[in-house]
Amino acid sequence: MTTMFSYRNMKLPQTIERLPELAYNMWFSWNDDALELFGLINQELWDQFLHNPVRMLAETHPDVWEPLSKDSAFVKQYEKVIRQWDEYSSGTTWFQRTYPEFLHHQIAYFSAEFGFHESLPIYSGGLGVLAGDHCKSASDLGLPLIGIGLLYKKGYFNQKINKEGQQQAEAVSYDFSRLPILPALDDQGQELKVQIQLADRTVQLKIWQVLVGRVSLYLMDADLEENSQWDRDLTAQLYGGNQDIRIAQEILLGMGGVKTLRALGVTTAVYHINEGHAAFQAFERIKEQLDAGLPFHVAVEVIRASSVFTTHTPVPAGHDAFPIPMMEYYCSSLFAKWGEYKQGWTQLGLDASKQLFNMTHLALNTSALRNGVSKLHGQVSRDMFRSFHGNIDASEVPIAHITNGVHMNTWLAPELKKLYSRFLPGTWATNQTNEDIWKQLEIIPAESLWDAHIQLKEKLIRYVRSNLREHRRRNDMPADKVEEVRSYLSAKALTIGFARRFATYKRANLVFNDLERLDRLVNNDDRPVQFLFAGKAHPADIPGQQMIREIYRVSRMDRFRGKIILLENYDMNMARYLVQGVDVWLNNPRRPYEASGTSGQKAAMNGVINFSVLDGWWEEGYDGTNGWSIEGSNGADNEKLARENTESIYRLLEQEIVPLYYNQGKLPVQWVSRMKRSITTLAPVYNTDRMVMDYTNETYIPTLKRTMALVTDQYDLATKVADYKNFIKANWHFVKFLEINDGSGSRSVSSADAIPDISKSTKEVTSTIKFGPIWYKDTVVELLYYEEQPNHQWQQVIVTMNAVKELDNRVVQYSAVVPSHLRHGSHFSLRVRPVSPNFATAFELPLVTTL
Structure with a gap:
């Protein structure tokens, strides 16, 4: 080294x-x-x-x-x-003012990648940049947060595009002495190292520290002489290698991360795992509790209470899963010591339907609070994991949502910061979630905002030309071809940007479905349109690489040359130019596969107007006046949806977007008005200050308080909760409905009848339930039916039934008053579920008996 x-x-x-x-x-x-x-x-x-x-x-x-x-x-x-x-x-921070009593309780934030800046290339895309922005706002707000990750010797990869448009993944190797990182030191000033048991051997990890404002990130590095070459390569590359390397990396991240915290002597009360890659942290922490003398079921309860899980992946195939023997092999030292709990550990991550060890299942089973990253993604996640939580409505699945944001000071152009500072109150940058402050943006003269935007656009064009010249020089193109890029693009032309990972669901090539209409748009002498594309495809993603080739092929056609541009080696530096300098940000994924899509948020705060499918964050951010929505039939097959989305893109471009941009001459007043509307409605909401505050208020502090309650008095409450759950699970089969009387004699309604006005009359429904050893007050009995809403959607209505009479042999009679037209089986059902004031969520114990 x-x-x-x-x-x-x-x-x-x-x-x-x-x-x-x-x-x-x-x-x-x-x-x-x-x-x-x-x-x-x-x-x-x-x-x-x-x-x-x-x-x-x-x-x-x-x-x-x-x-x-x-x-x-x-x-x-x-x-x-x-x-x-x-x-x-x-300076005094938001967290100090809001939660002074919790300043000494650290929050550990685990992520497989962190994207802070192009100078520290240990990120591949959105997940890493989000993690970096999360840490930056945690610093700004003063959270006692510590990041945990891996230090990749080769980072992700540099992208080169050859003459044929083929992506070439260029491996790089970083000299850590030239990166903004330092070796972490122990109390004696020596470089800090930890050991992790991996299969039949011990892997040494050196710990590095990244200072992020007030926050520290600790990164584990296996590239040490003491390790075998295979083990040294475990931290060589982000998302590289086969499944063996992947599971080993995730054990290092999760279990090694916990060991790192212990070596640092950090008092950690909350563990937040950013995607399932770090879920093995639970294994290490359960082992610690077993070593301290806790029973397995109590140890799991403590770990669940203190863990927060954020899922980012809206498709089942995107969640890491490994063959069970592979997991058992790499965790063999753990099972060698605690073999009697091997089945319990395996069950925590078991996907029984596929007989695989699923990292998301492990995260769900060991995290009391879970969330998706947008309102729509929360709904998708609840649907995806409904069966995981028993026979309940998808809306009740205990997965919430906290919509992603972006770090404003990182992504907002300096030119705009200066402009905003001239017209907004002096505290706008540190009080960026205050929507009233942003409404004052209206007083900025249209010409001032437009002039700043044109400066950014010209800066982007200079950058694009430089990128293209370098690409052509490297590919040994003739000098005239290298120099011709100086005439490419115009700051006066409507410029549309598309930049993100080239995964097939993001459909980067959708606009190429109609080249004739595209031709008419880009080659209109009076109202030209130009497109910029950028992004990387994973080296193993052949369809994604094919998209790159197609975009390159179209960009090389005579009629599109200089007007459709593909840039190479997308990184945070390029992203800043793009989100600050284009006029329109295009996003057309297949709904609902874009969990959030933060690039559009970066664009919005810079006055770039979003033009997107109603997916991810845009589904909640779009209000009809602050951008454009690409329409299509939800649930349609891929081909039909592609046709509808393509038609919508071209119709909106031809009839609304292009005319609005060009209808005011030199100063497009109406366009600037929409820019302002976009900024004022989106900037105060879709930033990481708001996001981190939400995480703090909704997950970190509740988790901290509950964990402290569980572990006091020598884990007394944790033991009671764990024992209670075990008792309920062991005896739940005794809970049975014996009788139901739905009072249907008052009115006979067939299942085919139209449902009348439910406010007219009511009736009493009674039910008799046998509980066996379970105390009836440890349950709740509910009557469920669906009610049509004004938007023609059906919403579940839950009526809690009251215990009215205790009969012999732990049999209890319940009653409830409901609309008189409802009949059991046709219109409503009953259920019993366990409850406890010590549960973090209503369905923490997914046991439900229904009738």
């Missing part, structure tokens, strides 16, 4: 001696003045080094620093940034 280059051993002139402190904290990545400061050292190198300040410090000639320390402009900028950093570091 290369000797670490860090601010601990670098000497700079006193005037600028804290530069390394800035370089080694990712705070620089969302502070525009800090980014400008490092650019002042050498702008060409700064761009060449992908805005990596550590590499700037490491590779700038020592003779440069003394003159810089006497350069008044540089020193002035330096002092400004240091002042900002000190104020940020010491």
